[in-house]
Amino acid sequence: MPATPAAAPKLADHSADRRMLLLAAMALVVGAGGAVGAWALLKLIALATNLFWFGRFSTAHAAITDASVGLAVVAIPVVGGLLIGLMARFGSDKIRGHGIPEAIEAILYGQSRLSPKVAILKPISSAISIGSGGPFGAEGPIIMTGGALGSLFAQRFRLSAAERKTLLVAGAGAGMTAIFGTPLAAILLALEVLLFEWKPRSFVPVLVAVLVAMGCRPLLIGAGPMFPLAVALPDLESALGIAAVLGVAVGLEATLLSNLLYRIEDLFHRLPVHWMWWPALGAIVVGLGGLIDAHVLGAGYGTIQALLDNGLATRVVVALLLVKGVVWLVALGSGTSGGILAPLLILGxxxxxxxxxxxxxxxxVWALVGMAGILSGAMRAPLTGALFAVEVTGLFEALPLTVASAGAAYAVSVLLMRRSILTEKIARRGRHIRQEYVVDPMDLMQARDLMTADPATLPGTMTAGDALRYFADEARHRSYPVVDGEGRLLGLVSRSDALDWRVSDMPTDSSLADLVSDAAQPVAQAETPVGQVADMIVESGIGRIPVVDPATRRVIGILSRHDLLKARRAHRRAETERTRTAGPAGEG
Structure with missing residues (x-):
């Protein structure tokens, strides 16, 4: 019986199906969980700050700059560093670092599985780090914590790794939104940094989780922008160029900071002591920086507001730029727990x-523009940087300026740095990440574009003995379609089939029509996307896929593994070959 061709593929712009709605429904829970996790993290940070600097058990907001502890300003960060080292050594070393690289690594290499231990220890360790004076923000830890909550929830159900990734990122975006009130920036961070795809299956659930977190935020944390700014903007015609120049400057700053960070991390690796002690050693520098200016300690959200309000003296701003940079780089290089967004906002x-x-x-206004640029340059996320700056301040009319700064900083960063401050850490673990999204060339082509038309076939009337001789003397390919008298596909016969017949003493007068089976034979049509043909080859292990006419069921072509490489070659040629193109034919 001739092989029945596969049903005509339903070609569409996107690959969405009803499971997208299932994930969106699950994202409702994840979004609420991320918001609660953000609230809990902020309360833990406040509790740790009160305990370390004021000796009181309270979750009320407290500013380290209001504390009067004398020389204990050096000792307190060291105590926090010792606690974090112990938690990392005997709890989980996944709590080390600023969270986003660890989330990326779990997504790309860990099938989006994070452990309950990380979900518990990461916020606690981060609260201790920031509360004891560590120069970090809460965003990296909440991205890791929210992601862990999303991952743990996803692991309770029968989901694919890609679906777990969606809920992990949904939790991360929800946590970021709850803290900063920046839903658009959280969605863009997911797209630019975490998802490594742009599909409805992932975009819609992340959107749902972020909106749920934004709805929960007034009840848990508060409404309105985190750093409100209401000032008159300069004339855009002259300011846009200045914003781009500032973007170049902070892009260079981001490049310098990233290079210094990993040089400092290398120095810690050379120390003759276990890494458990590194956070405490780095905290000595943090404490000394606190002696110079207490503004460099802690998350520094009040400092960010003061920069935007122009409420700091110039010498304090200079001290922030220099001292905050030093203590942040040393602390982060020591492997302690904390985030990078708030320090980058202060430095930019x-x-x-x-x-x-x-x-x-x-x-x-220019502080705001600098913040947008440095986020873009350091994280390689220009849209996130531009939108985050205006969302977190509520000054949306400054968007053209932040876009100019973010774009310029991004251009500088990608030209001067091989990797971002996020991906460099992963690369040092032997895993290279390419952060460019392109359409798979195999999804742009159909079988008709690459197939070998009118391929050689074997008649179903051929005997096994003739087939053995053919494969021994004349065959140019490892397998051939077997067809009936009208050219309709009966199955596929390969060299290995012939060898099996010889070993099993198959009667040589048996016809190929009797020996081959179409039951498991994958076939394609001329309209089948090449990517689907590649999936057939991977799933079946058959190296050559016949292409049949759906109306007549005749074999009209064949696609091999080698043919699939032609799609890659065409894509590479379009990327690298440079030619001078003349005008349209017939033009004078």
Whole structure:
């Protein structure tokens, strides 16, 4: 009986199906969980800050700059560093670092599985780190914590690794939204940094989780922008160029910070002591920085607001730029637990505030522009950086300026640095990540574009003995379609089939029509996307897929593994070959 061709593929722009709705429904729970996790993390940080600096058991907001502890400002961060080292050594070393690289690694290499231990220890260790004076923000830890909550919830159900990834990222985005009130930036962070795809299956659930977290935020944390800014903007015609120049400057700053961070990390690796002690050693530098200026300690959210309000003296801004940079780099290089967004906001904002003393308009505007640029340059996320800056301040009319700064910083960063501050850590573990999204060339082509038309076939009337001789003397391929008298596919016969017949003493007068089977024979049609043909080859182990006419069921072509490489070659040629193109034919 001739092989029945596969049903005509339903070609569409996207691959969405009803499971997207299932994931969106699950994202409702994940979004609420991420918001609660963000609230709990902020309370833990406040509790740790009160215990370390004021000796009281309270979850009320407390600023380290209000504490008067004398020389204990050096000892307190060291105690926090010792606790974190112990938790990492005897709890889980996954709590080390700023969270986002660990989330990326779990997504790409860990099938999006995070453990309950990480979900518990990461926020506790981060609260201890920030509360004891560590110069970090809560965003990296909440991305890791929210991601862990999403992953743990997903692991309770029968889901694929890609679906677990969606819920992991949904939890991370929800946590970031709950803390900063930046839903658009959280979605863009998911797309630019965490998802490594742009599909409805992942985009819609992340959107749902982020909106749920945004809805929960007024009840748990508060409404309105985290760092409200209401100032008049300078004239855009002259300010856009200045914003781009500032973007170049903070892009260079981001490049320098990333290089210094990993040089410092290398120095810690050379120390003749176990890594458990590194956070405490790094905390000595943090404490000394606190002696110089207490503004460099802790998350520094109040400092970010002061930069935007132009409420800091120039010498304090300079101290922030220098001292905050040093203590942050040393602390993060030591492997302690903390985030990078808040420190980057301070460092980029300080650079922008200093530049704003020279340029037109309110210095807070240029602090905002510097923040957008440094986020873009350090994280390689220009859209996230531009949107985050305006969302977190509520100054949406500054978007053209933040886009100019973020774009310029991004261009500088990708030209000067091989990897971002996030992916460098993963690369040092032997795993290279390519952060460019392109359409798979196999999804742009159909079988008709690459198949060998009118391929050689074997008649179903051929005997096994003739087939053995054919494969021994004349065959140019490892397998051939077997067809009936009208050219309709009966099955596929391969060289290995012939060898099996010889070993099993198969009667040589048996016809191929009787020996081959179409039951498991995958077939394609001319319209089948090449990517689907590649999946057939992988799943079946058959190296050559016949292409049949759905109306007549005749074999019209064949696609081999080698043919699939032609799609890759065409894509590479389009990327690398440079030619001068003349005008359209017939043009004078």
């Amino acid at each position: 904002g300080a650079a922008g505030a200093l530049a704003g003393q020279l340029w037109l308009g309110h210095p807070g």
